[in-house]
Amino acid sequence: MKGGRFWAWVVFILGAAYFFIPLIATVEFSMRMRRGAYSFDAYQIVLGDARFQATFLYSVVAAIFTIILGVLIVVPAAYWIRLRLPQIRPIVEFITLLPLVIPAIVIVFGYIRMYGSNSPLPFLASDMGTNALLVVGYATLALPYMYRAVDTGLRTIDVRTLTEAAQILGAGWGTIITRVILPNVLIAVLSGAFLTFAIVIGEFTMASLLNRPAFGPYLQNIGANRAYEPAALAIIAFVITWGCMSLIQILSRFAPRSSNRPN
Amino acid sequence: MTDLSLSDQAIAGKTAPSGEARALRLPTQWLGVAPFFIFAIMFLILPTLYLMLGAFQNDAGEFTLENIAALAQPSIVAAYWISIKVSLASALIGAFAGLAIAIAIVRGGLPDWIRSATLTFSGVASNFAGVPLAFAFLATLGRLGLATVILNTVFGLNIYAHGFNILSFWGLTLTYIYFQIPLMVVIIVPAIDGLKKEWGEAAATLGATTAQYWRMVVIPVIWPSFLGTVILLFANAFGAIATAYALTGSSLNIVPILLYAQIRGDVLHNAHLGYAIAFGMIVITGLANVFYIWFRTRSERWLK
Numbered sequence: 001m002k003g004g005r006f007w008a009w010v011v012f013i014l015g016a017a018y019f020f021i022p023l024i025a026t027v028e029f030s031m032r033m034r035r036g037a038y039s040f041d042a043y044q045i046v047l048g049d050a051r052f053q054a055t056f057l058y059s060v061v062a063a064i065f066t067i068i069l070g071v072l073i074v075v076p077a078a079y080w081i082r083l084r085l086p087q088i089r090p091i092v093e094f095i096t097l098l099p100l101v102i103p104a105i106v107i108v109f110g111y112i113r114m115y116g117s118n119s120p121l122p123f124l125a126s127d128m129g130t131n132a133l134l135v136v137g138y139a140t141l142a143l144p145y146m147y148r149a150v151d152t153g154l155r156t157i158d159v160r161t162l163t164e165a166a167q168i169l170g171a172g173w174g175t176i177i178t179r180v181i182l183p184n185v186l187i188a189v190l191s192g193a194f195l196t197f198a199i200v201i202g203e204f205t206m207a208s209l210l211n212r213p214a215f216g217p218y219l220q221n222i223g224a225n226r227a228y229e230p231a232a233l234a235i236i237a238f239v240i241t242w243g244c245m246s247l248i249q250i251l252s253r254f255a256p257r258s259s260n261r262p263n
Numbered sequence: 264m265t266d267l268s269l270s271d272q273a274i275a276g277k278t279a280p281s282g283e284a285r286a287l288r289l290p291t292q293w294l295g296v297a298p299f300f301i302f303a304i305m306f307l308i309l310p311t312l313y314l315m316l317g318a319f320q321n322d323a324g325e326f327t328l329e330n331i332a333a334l335a336q337p338s339i340v341a342a343y344w345i346s347i348k349v350s351l352a353s354a355l356i357g358a359f360a361g362l363a364i365a366i367a368i369v370r371g372g373l374p375d376w377i378r379s380a381t382l383t384f385s386g387v388a389s390n391f392a393g394v395p396l397a398f399a400f401l402a403t404l405g406r407l408g409l410a411t412v413i414l415n416t417v418f419g420l421n422i423y424a425h426g427f428n429i430l431s432f433w434g435l436t437l438t439y440i441y442f443q444i445p446l447m448v449v450i451i452v453p454a455i456d457g458l459k460k461e462w463g464e465a466a467a468t469l470g471a472t473t474a475q476y477w478r479m480v481v482i483p484v485i486w487p488s489f490l491g492t493v494i495l496l497f498a499n500a501f502g503a504i505a506t507a508y509a510l511t512g513s514s515l516n517i518v519p520i521l522l523y524a525q526i527r528g529d530v531l532h533n534a535h536l537g538y539a540i541a542f543g544m545i546v547i548t549g550l551a552n553v554f555y556i557w558f559r560t561r562s563e564r565w566l567k
Contacts, residue, residue, distance in 0.1 A: 004372065005372040005373070007367070008366075009367075009371070009373065011363045011366075012364065012367050012368065012373060012377060012381075015360065015363075015367075015381075018441075019384065019388060019441070019445075021403060021409075021410060022399045022402070024409070025399070025402050025403035025408055025410055026402040026403065028402075029402035029407075029408065029409060072298065073298050073302050076295045076296070076299070077295065077296045077298065079295065080295025081296065083295075084292060085292070085293075085296060088296070095299075095307070097552070098303075098307055098311075099307065100495075100498065100499075100552070101552045102307070102311055102502075102545055102548070103501070103503075103519065103545075105502065105504055105519050105526075105541075105544075106311065106314065106502075106522075106541045106545060107306075107307065107310060109310075109314060109526050109541055110309075110311055110313050110314050110541075111306070112526065114309065136302075137306070139302070140306055140307050143307075173295075198390050202394060202395060203393070203505075204393055204394050204504070204505035204508070204509070205519075208523075209527070216505065219393075219394040219398075220508065220509050223394060223397065223398055223509050224509075230398040230401070231398055231401075233395060233398060234395040234396070234398035234399045237394075238387075238395065238399075241390050242387050244390075245386045245387045245390065246383075248386075
């Protein structure tokens with residue numbers, strides 16, 4: 001097995017090189033703005049740019065609404081399927097996989113044609129409507145991840161016993177979902193939420209085609225017009241993705257492992 | 264768990280009542296999943312169907328195959344061809360490299376922290392796509408990128424003089440691999456974990472060499488999930504646009520960029536041709552996913 005370990009190290013080091021060289025190069029490039037000396041000028045310019053702040057804020061708000069919409073759609077459905085309708089699980093799982101099959105650009109193309117100003121549901125006629133449509137589009141992109149996260153969370157709790165106990169105590173469906181089921185799958189929901197955030201924050205295709213002042217189109221615009229700022233933005237985006245993934249990892253430590261735990 | 268799902272089924276059977284009660288209870292039964300289905304139909308299924316039907320209609324709304332036939336013009340065929348090449352190359356390279364890394368960290372006898380660090384990093388890198396990824400590769404392999412400069416000054420190798428260009432097929436493929444490899448690692452590590460220790464011991468007891476064990480046990484067991492993941496990576500790259508657009512602008516004519524230009528400004532001067540391009544994309548990723556599901560059901564036979 002000695003030879004095996006040698007090759008394992010070779011593969012690992014080659015892989016690490018491929019993944020770290022671009023990161024190092026990007027950091028280095030982002031600091032080259034001042035001639036002859038490394039500096040954080042590019043970061044200062046980017047972070048001080050009013051458009052950066054506005055578009056970033058826009059995307060954060062869009063991400064928050066996407067998460068809320070995703071939770072409202074997915075949690076009741078996943079709960080109800082576990083409780084009462086296990087027979088439709090394959091259909092729902094198939095639908096949640098569709099956003100991985102249909103490219104985002106095709107989905108948003110469909111929106112533009114179906115919900116234009118002259119259609120029965122003119123989402124695109126107003127700014128707020130277009131914003132809503134962007135959130136809706138993001139929710140479809142996040143659907144596969146949100147559904148899987150929530151479904152995994154529900155698997156670890158005894159949905160039936162919790163529901164029956166709540167019903168015996170006189171709870172209605174709204175109370176059961178918001179005060180019994182949701183807190184129990186909160187960690188799973190949060191994992192899905194951070195993943196959604198990571199996907200949505202720099203999303204380009206949908207925001208650009210719907211003409212929204214989001215972070216993704218801003219990034220693209222800076223990339224087309226500036227030299228050093230894009231590298232700084234890439235590092236900022238990497239740190240955001242890293243942060244989301246770390247939070248998911250930290251959360252997973254608090255997640256219950258099985259439904260048989262005594263507490 | 265088995266107990267729970269059994270009682271699920273038992274209750275589900277019981278709550279499908281006979282006679283008059285059925286008509287009254289059915290709506291409440293579906294109320295919990297109604298938002299999900301309304302959402303999916305309105306914002307996922309209908310818009311897609313709308314485009315797919317539009318691909319078979321002319322401006323007057325009559326049925327026609329002209330739009331599909333018009334896909335055969337050289338510029339569109341070229342776009343599909345280069346998209347398929349980039350997706351396939353990045354999926355295959357990403358898959359083999361990812362598999363090698365996965366085997367190295369699971370079976371290679373490396374320290375434990377490497378395994379967990381690699382998995383964490385893979386989770387991050389597989390989601391680090393889009394515009395920022397393009398920036399990172401421009402800073403690395405662009406004309407003034409660190410790797411380009413170091414290769415030139417230290418090793419005397421001017422990659423641009425040798426025909427390399429980040430704004431090309433290989434540039435794009437090399438960039439896509441950055442999210443393809445980690446995705447492969449994330450998906451295939453559980454499959455390799457699923458290889459039971461007993462199989463290795465059984466093979467050794469029967470006198471198999473390491474090579475025979477790999478050839479006759481490991482590869483056949485991993486093969487379906489490997490192929491399935493290759494197809495998933497292919498579809499993943501095929502629909503991606505942001506990275507390519509930020510990297511190459513519109514100089515590399517891949518299908519999503521062509522469709523993007525068509526949606527923005529009707530560059531093909533035929534709205535229904537745009538639908539046909541979208542239809543073609545759905546057909547390709549749809550076919551890929553049919554194969555993916557087929558391979559996955561095969562792999563699940565062994566890996567529980």
